[in-house]
Amino acid sequence: MVEITKVFKESFPAFRLIGKRYTDADRGPDGGFSHRWCEWFEKGYFQPLEQIGDDSFIGGGYVGWMRYVEEFEYWIGALFPEATPVPEGYEYLDIPAAEIGICWIYGKPGGELYGEEVHNMCLAAIQQAGWQIADEPWFFELYNCPRFTTPDQDGKVILDYGVCLKG
Numbered sequence: 001m002v003e004i005t006k007v008f009k010e011s012f013p014a015f016r017l018i019g020k021r022y023t024d025a026d027r028g029p030d031g032g033f034s035h036r037w038c039e040w041f042e043k044g045y046f047q048p049l050e051q052i053g054d055d056s057f058i059g060g061g062y063v064g065w066m067r068y069v070e071e072f073e074y075w076i077g078a079l080f081p082e083a084t085p086v087p088e089g090y091e092y093l094d095i096p097a098a099e100i101g102i103c104w105i106y107g108k109p110g111g112e113l114y115g116e117e118v119h120n121m122c123l124a125a126i127q128q129a130g131w132q133i134a135d136e137p138w139f140f141e142l143y144n145c146p147r148f149t150t151p152d153q154d155g156k157v158i159l160d161y162g163v164c165l166k167g
Contacts, residue, residue, distance in 0.1 A: 002112050004121060006104040011098075012095075013082075017078075033064065033076070046078075049077065061078075064141040065139075082094065103121075103122040104161075105159045106156055133163055137165075144160050
């Protein structure tokens with residue numbers, strides 16, 4: 001079972017998300033985007049982003065960046081400083097500076113870290129901390145290294161899950 005081990009607020013500077021955009025039409029048989037993540041690793045899609053420089057990554061890892069406004073959009077990529085050049089074949093979003101509410105979700109890698117129940121747990125924890133969720137907010141999964149990439153003695157990792165807050 002998952003648990004939230006930390007809830008905090010962070011100020012993100014304006015940044016550039018570089019990656020690829022997906023919609024509901026791109027969901028896999030399980031209803032999610034895990035097959036797209038597998039595709040990224042199998043086809044080396046992260047390599048051009050890593051060549052920009054791992055030290056340029058804001059947040060220290062890969063990101064699933066999402067929101068629903070008229071249609072669901074889900075981006076896979078990484079966060080970089082503003083005006084970072086975009087490699088050929090990639091798309092980008094320029095995101096203004098924002099206050100972000102973040103939960104550390106502790107659990108076993110795989111399905112238990114994702115979904116509506118975990119999403120709602122995080123939103124409730126952020127609101128209990130006294131912060132208000134932005135209108136039409138962006139949400140994100142940050143796969144931070146080593147929190148997400150190195151399981152502990154129980155085989156569990158930490159997924160950073162965040163949401164943009166009202167300013």
